Amino acid sequence: MKQQDMNFNTILIIDDDQVNRKILAKIFLKSYVIREAANGKEGLAEVMKNRQQLCAILLDMVMPEMNGLEVLRRLKKMKVLEEIPVFLITAEHAGEVVREAYRLGVMDVIAKPVVPYVVQRRVQSIIELFVTRKHMHNVIEMQSSELVQQAERIARLNRGMIEALSAAIEFRNEESGEHVNRIATITKIMLENTDFGEGLSPQEIDNISLAAIMHDVGKIVIPDAILTKPGKLTPEEYEIMKTHTTQGGVLLKSIPQMKESEIYEYAWDIACHHHERWDGNGYPDHLCGDEISLWAQIVSLADVYDALSSPRVYKKAFPRNKVLEIIWSGGCGVFNPQLLNCFSTVEEQISEIYRPTI
Secondary structure (H helix, E strand, C coil), X not given: CCHHHCCCCEEEEECCCHHHHHHHHHHHCCCCXXXXXXXXXXXXXXXXXXXXXXXXXXXXXXXXXXXXXXXXXXXXXXXXXXXXXXXXXXXXXXXXXXXXXXXHCCCEEEECCCCHHHHHHHHHHHHHHHHHHHHHHHHXXXXXXXXXXXXXXXXXXXXXXXXHHHHHHHHHCCCHHHHHHHHHHHHHHHHHHCHHHCCCCHHHHHHHHHHHCCCCHHHHHCCHHHHCCCCCCCHXXXXXXHCHHHHHHHHHHCCHHHHCCCCHHHHHHHHHHCCCCCCCCCCCCCCCHHHCCHHHHHHHHHHHHHHHHCCECCECCCCHXXXXXXXXXXXXXXXXXXXXXXXXHHHHHHHHHHCCCC
């Protein structure tokens, strides 16, 4: 994507250390217009003045007059975080600071001293996602007023947006590309061939299966060090990883065209609730029983089945009999007994997806 062709091609660096500003500016200078601010108050003034041109904000934590968290609070109140990704760059590693930053809506927390190629990759992937969103918004605004043509155009753009979101995840997490397609396939098999799809039209089944692709979209905001960690996550890291559910919901909700799509309600619900469990011991809302939608239940089970059946950075794929033993024994949480019964009737068909690797 040619940044110079876009109106929103400016990165704002807010840091009281001039050397740090120059280091960060050098990383992005070839592709973006760079603006700098020496403290939080100056940074907010720059945001007010250049809001329509900004595609990212790199924000230091410790600054005079106004620290990074206070700047984040002001940006949240101004609804800037809904349209511009903000990255907190800090040498502080206190868990409370990280949690508060993510709660406020920061896209990522990058530790100092920065590693240029790491910062470039993490920031660039998020910028491309937001630029795509804004570009789609501009395209839709220029569409013909003729109703049929507009509906067809929006449908094509929505599908392209979904593919762009999935590609962004794949860029961050190398197994996610195949993973999301398998989840969509399993979801469709369940809805087309079991009682869980009873009463749903073919179009509704297609919409739910397409929405399932975006179940892990919130992982785009999880730091690489956690997302691709080969070992067990610490309790603090696990809490951050769990935020991919709510962050996914926030991200989908922030895209106007997605909210107008017929798959939005499914996608939002699945992104937020695919880690809920039948007994209420899931997250983030501890939903219980039928409080969990049938599509979130299906994607939840499909996600576990795929995770166990596929190699990951931290484990090898389990054999099929072991996968089923873990699921039916509640080793990955409690599922709806009716869902498990339905799943058992199509599991052999689903297992064919993994035939080359298990």
